[in-house]
Amino acid sequence: MRKGLLTFATVGLLATGGTAACGDTFGGTDQAGSAKTPKIGVILPDSKTSARWEGADRRFLEAAFQRAGVKYDIQNAQGDKSQFQTIAEQMITNGVTTLMIVNLDSGTGKAVLDKARSQGVATIDYDRLTVGGSALYYVSFDNEAVGKLQGEGLAKCLADTGTRKPVVSFLNGSPTDNNANQLKSGYTSVLKPKFDAGEYAAGPDDAVPDWDNAQAATIFEQQLTQTNGHIDGVVAANDGLANAVISVLRKNKLNGRVPVTGQDADPQGLQNILAGDQCMTVYKAIREEAEAASDLAVAVARGETKDTGQTVRDPQTGRAVPSILLTPRAVYRENVAEVIAAGYVTRAEVCTGAYAKLCADAGVS
Numbered sequence: 001m002r003k004g005l006l007t008f009a010t011v012g013l014l015a016t017g018g019t020a021a022c023g024d025t026f027g028g029t030d031q032a033g034s035a036k037t038p039k040i041g042v043i044l045p046d047s048k049t050s051a052r053w054e055g056a057d058r059r060f061l062e063a064a065f066q067r068a069g070v071k072y073d074i075q076n077a078q079g080d081k082s083q084f085q086t087i088a089e090q091m092i093t094n095g096v097t098t099l100m101i102v103n104l105d106s107g108t109g110k111a112v113l114d115k116a117r118s119q120g121v122a123t124i125d126y127d128r129l130t131v132g133g134s135a136l137y138y139v140s141f142d143n144e145a146v147g148k149l150q151g152e153g154l155a156k157c158l159a160d161t162g163t164r165k166p167v168v169s170f171l172n173g174s175p176t177d178n179n180a181n182q183l184k185s186g187y188t189s190v191l192k193p194k195f196d197a198g199e200y201a202a203g204p205d206d207a208v209p210d211w212d213n214a215q216a217a218t219i220f221e222q223q224l225t226q227t228n229g230h231i232d233g234v235v236a237a238n239d240g241l242a243n244a245v246i247s248v249l250r251k252n253k254l255n256g257r258v259p260v261t262g263q264d265a266d267p268q269g270l271q272n273i274l275a276g277d278q279c280m281t282v283y284k285a286i287r288e289e290a291e292a293a294s295d296l297a298v299a300v301a302r303g304e305t306k307d308t309g310q311t312v313r314d315p316q317t318g319r320a321v322p323s324i325l326l327t328p329r330a331v332y333r334e335n336v337a338e339v340i341a342a343g344y345v346t347r348a349e350v351c352t353g354a355y356a357k358l359c360a361d362a363g364v365s
Contacts, residue, residue, distance in 0.1 A: 039098075043091075045077060068298050088112040126139055163233075167227060171236045246260060249277070292326070336364060
């Protein structure tokens with residue numbers, strides 16, 4: 001059994017001093033006799049492509065801002081680029097001192113970041129780097145490492161099936177999301193040597209626009225048709241795409257026989273792993289990401305400059321963006337319990353109905 005899934009230290013290198021009471025519509029009030037409290041604006045991308053944004057990021061960010069005693073406004077653009085820009089303009093008008101975004105695409109994200117900076121608002125890319133953008137900082141996970149875990153996970157699960165020269169297909173994330181490119185770089189680094197050596201055969205390789213799960217199902221059905229149903233393993237870039245693949249495999253009575261990867265460790269992904277329909281997922285400690293981003297947002301709102309000790313190079317401009325990159329962890333059936341124990345998802349969310357017995361069998365208490 002894989003140990004140590006949750007043993008890494010909480011990010012605390014950017015902690016800031018001073019707190020304020022909570023109470024107004026943004027989540028905080030100014031301290032009596034003190035300077036104006038920072039006000040943090042956060043724009044989340046959607047609630048359709050992944051359960052994490054509303055189920056984890058919002059609540060962990062809220063908790064972090066409340067502990068810091070700062071005002072905050074968290075809104076969700078629900079996949080609408082025009083709405084994304086409107087929310088940003090409203091937040092700037094309403095006096096946010098730091099704007100933190102998860103871009104829908106780099107073009108829209110860059111326009112928002114540039115507008116904010118022109119108004120003297122500090123900016124942070126959260127989870128997704130805005131390529132060509134102007135954010136002061138970037139807070140995320142090491143996405144190439146996530147991809148490597150996916151590639152290694154698929155290789156492990158294919159070895160367990162004993163399939164000789166398996167055909168591997170790919171459902172990559174949105175082509176407008178730099179994270180998707182980093183993920184692909186990671187799993188390609190693991191799988192390409194196997195293709196080159198003739199151990200594996202490369203199957204269809206498609207990107208899924210906007211991480212859209214419905215489109216993912218259609219694309220995977222086309223992949224099955226192209227290969228006459230001969231696909232032995234699937235790299236799906238997140239749990240939503242993985243579930244779309246599994247739904248198609250289930251219709252073709254192939255679920256549980258074709259290993260499928262994912263990431264996010266959302267409740268559905270964990271259920272699919274417990275049921276044997278998904279090979280593995282990647283757990284990213286969103287609480288750690290949210291707390292690191294909150295510390296940073298508060299600090300820059302107060303005019304502080306932080307040395308994060310890490311940078312990520314913008315692939316378009318070559319700019320070295322000061323970054324905080326957290327460490328992901330692979331999740332298989334034997335350590336699903338650790339994700340639940342960490343509080344990322346609850347037992348009630350995962351162990352429902354027929355999954356109750358599967359949870360008990362996997363040691364989820």
